[in-house]
Amino acid sequence: MARSWRELPTGRVVYLHAGQDVHLHGDPDAVTLAVDPLPDDAPALVTYVPRPAPTPADVVADVLRELESAALAMFPAWLPEAGGITGTGGAAVAAVRALALRTGSGTRHFAPFLAHLAARALHERAALGGVTRGAVAEGRTAGRAGTFPPEIRAAGLARVLRSGYRRPEAAILVRVPSGLPPAAEEVLVAACEWLAHHGGFGVWLTGPPPRSVDRIESVAAPIPEDVATLVREIEPGGAEESPLPALTYPPLAGLPHPGSAAERRLEAALSPCDWAAGREWNQLHASGPLSNPIRVDLLWRTERCVVEIDGPEHLGPLRRAADGLRDQRLRRDGYAVRRFTNEQVLKRVSTVLAELERFLHQCRNGTFEGSPHA
DSSP: OOSSGGGSOSSSEEEEEOTTOTTTTTOHHHHHHHTSSOOTTSOEEEEEOOOOOSSHHHHHHHHHHHHHHHHHHHTTTTSGGGGGOOSSSHHHHHHHHHHHHHHHHTSSSOHHHHHHHHHHHHHHHHHHTTOOHHHHHHHHHHHHHOOOOHHHHHHHHHHHHHHHHTOSOEEEEEEOOTTOOHHHHHHHHHHHHHHHHHHOOEEEEESSOOSSOOOOEEEEOOOOHHHHHHHHHSOSOSSOOOOOOSEEOOOOTTSOOTTOHHHHHHHHHHTTOGGGTTEEEEEEEOSSTTSOOEEEEEEETTTTEEEEEEOGGGGSHHHHHHHHHHHHHHHHTTOEEEEEEHHHHHHOHHHHHHHHHHHHHHHHHTOSTTOTTO
């Protein structure tokens, strides 16, 4: 059994199992909980949910599209010197391309691909900021102007992930669907092998073990005991879970999750509010030096307030139980906890703001039930 996530191989495909614990065999949620938050010794890890595809090339194309979307949303984390470059004018695009080319020349990045991706990201960021329709169209044209073969894109995106998360390696956790027929299983595995070979990714399969493909090594995943215990205790069933996005990836410390419209919407609403000063996004909390850290979405450290923004993946019984244990632990450590759903933030943000202001006021004055100041 691998003792840490860093010991899992990169550059090839393996199937993750849970050793002798039959309760965890084929349970991708156990792995998902084990890497949330990403351990310090793990590669930069994204999770991919395959869509039906007739050929390995189609699977690869889908993965690369999803990885590019994630990279564009994460900008400028993988090119931090570009943080001060704004707008979509010729000068801004030239500046970000020059910066990317200079960065690429001194690193293992392929400079032309990095420059192309940076220019696209600049236009995407401007589009999210509400620039003119013409500028957005110009950005889309720029995004189509240059094309790179899949091999260049795969290797380049792996390097971007490593740079963005400051990790030495990159890996893709693939949630294998149940009931794949032999032909579909072969297509998926062949695509994963291509990504491992050309991108240098670790590709870790989780879910039902391969039945018709026998060339994939099985490796025991380092599932923490608290996660294993939770999985053993939770009966399957309950609320039907919403389909997962094709690609999910961890947040960047200090920022709203670039893939979460709800977190970005809430930050935009909080920015002009004086009472919201002191907030921190996506920070880690550890009860002690030997405890596993947990990531909180939104934190007011002085007031010891935590706010969680829950997507539909939190409806499943295992995730609900894990959330409950997290909240109990935070409260034992003196934090008040408030949860909102994505839908509440996106559809009723003014109501959420009013509740948040009241929540913070109560915490600051020690009048919130369970407040550490009470």
